[in-house]
Amino acid sequence: MESLGRTGHGRPGCPVGHVELADRVADFVSSRVMPREQVLDAGGEPAAAAMRGLQREARREGLWALPLPAELGGQGVALPEHAHLAEAEGASDHGPVALGSAPLLDVLMLQRHGSDRVRREYPARITAGEMSACYAMTEPGVPGTDPPAVRTRAVQQGDGSWQISGRKWFTSGAAGADLVTVLARTDGLAGDREGLSLLLVPTSASGFRVVRELPVMGAGGQWEIEFDHVTVPADHLLGDRGKALAVASERLQLGRALRCLRWLGQAQRAFGLMRERAAERTGARGVLLGEQQLVQRHVFEALLAIRTTRPLVHEAVARIHAGDEAHVEVGLAKVAAARMLQQVADAAIQIHGAEGLGPGTPLPALFRTGRAARILDGPDELHMTSVARRVLRLR
Incomplete structure (x- = not known):
């Protein structure tokens, strides 16, 4: 084990x-x-x-x-x-x-922002594992850091239903999902912060198509999907029309905090493997790896990264739970946790040597997750700029 x-x-x-x-x-x-x-x-x-x-x-x-x-x-x-x-x-x-x-x-999103019908039909079944859902926001050719630029559009029909056309990518779990929440423009022009809405789409709807899988540094699970005049009922609008960014922000704050917590767990896993390797493996001239000062430095720096990141993440969680403004705390936690996972996984690979690069340990996957984390969910630079502007009151 x-x-x-x-x-x-x-x-x-x-x-x-x-x-x-x-x-x-x-x-x-x-x-x-x-x-x-x-x-x-x-x-x-x-x-x-x-x-x-x-x-x-x-x-x-x-x-x-x-x-x-x-x-x-x-x-x-x-x-x-x-x-x-x-x-x-x-x-x-x-x-x-x-x-x-x-x-x-x-x-939580469907329960808080769905219509009576949506709340009645979906959240309990998703909780039970009878259905699965995914979230589609990012698009090809559109910076993920600029949601108002999305090109996917939803047009309301005479009977109140919505017809959606567009393409999304890097949508986690889309191939096996029963439902997908899609960010689309319902009003206004590209670039307007108002006029974006969230719509819940059953993937069985005519015109929905999984285009291709998009491996992230060799790992699967992300997909490109298409909406070709997909029709959904009027009551599958989530939240108020044109006010999607408020709902999306609520989701993103909690989602980023949860991912930071998972990255802490993965970094702790990599640290455990590194510690065991250093304590048990002998290197040149039969000297235990853990007796070598450079290895000790890797261990120290990795533990320091984990211990100093954890309070940042839990502070963000506490503020989200209290309903307080948490943009600064989440931004700090996200950048710190992504960097920390990449650093700890890299150190663990270094101490394992060539074995750390192969399929015999989870270290390549952990390193890949850490590297991807610095781009997905907002690149480091976005969070650094956003936090700095808030601290400097330049919002």
């Missing part, structure tokens, strides 16, 4: 009543999910069958849908407590899906 790399410091800040639960989640991920990662990464029906099996096991062990609302069939663990669980489950990319917490953003 692969170690998650706990550093002997316990779980700082984790409420006493949730330490045991966090340990159970960590054990499930390390003993059940990680041994199946190669099958899950390969995709296809074997991966789907393996994931269904993991989800059944999570339900049997009372670990299913921990942060999702209790009234929808989840377990209602509050965000500050779930933050510690998210680190543990995020040590594997497949952990959130296996444990049923992955759809948290979609469920």
Whole structure:
């Protein structure tokens, strides 16, 4: 069983009543999910069958849908407590899906901003794992940092329904989704911040098409999709017409914080592998790697990066949970966590040598995630500029 790399410091800040639960989640991920990662990464029906099996096991062990609302069939663990669980489950990319917490953003968005029909038909089924949803915002040829420039359009018909045309890409999980929330222009001109709306589209609708998979540095899971005059009911508009950016901002804030927590879990995993390698492997002339000062420096710097990033991430989580302004905290956390994961994974690879580059460890995948994290969900430069302008009151 692969170690998650706990550093002997316990779980700082984790409420006493949730330490045991966090340990159970960590054990499930390390003993059940990680041994199946190669099958899950390969995709296809074997991966789907393996994931269904993991989800059944999570339900049997009372670990299913921990942060999702209790009234929808989840377990209602509050965000500050779930933050510690998210680190543990995020040590594997497949952990959130296996444990049923992955759809948290979609469920909350539909429950808060959907019509009566949307709230009645979808959130509980998504929570139960009967349906899956994805979110489509970024487009080919349009900077992801400039949502008002989107070209996808939705035109309201005489009967109140919407007809959507456009193309999106880097949409996570689109190939297997039952629903996709799409950002489209319903009013105004390109570049206007007003006039953008969110519409919920069943992927069974005529005119919806998965164009191609877009591997990210060799890893699958991202897709390009097309809407060719896709018609959806009037009551599948989420939130107010033309006010999508307010809903999108709410989703992005929480989504970025959750991803930072998962990156912490993955960095802790890489650190554990690095520590074990340094403590057990001998190098030239039979000297233990951990006895060499340059290796000790890698270990120190990696641990320092993890320990100094964690408070930033949890501060952002606390502000989001309290309903406070959190743009600065989320921006700091996102940049720090992405850099931290890349740094720790890189150091772990260095200490493993050539073995760290091959398929025998998860380190190449962890490094890839860290590198991609500095672009996806907003590049570092966007967050740095945004935070600086807010601090300097240049908004």
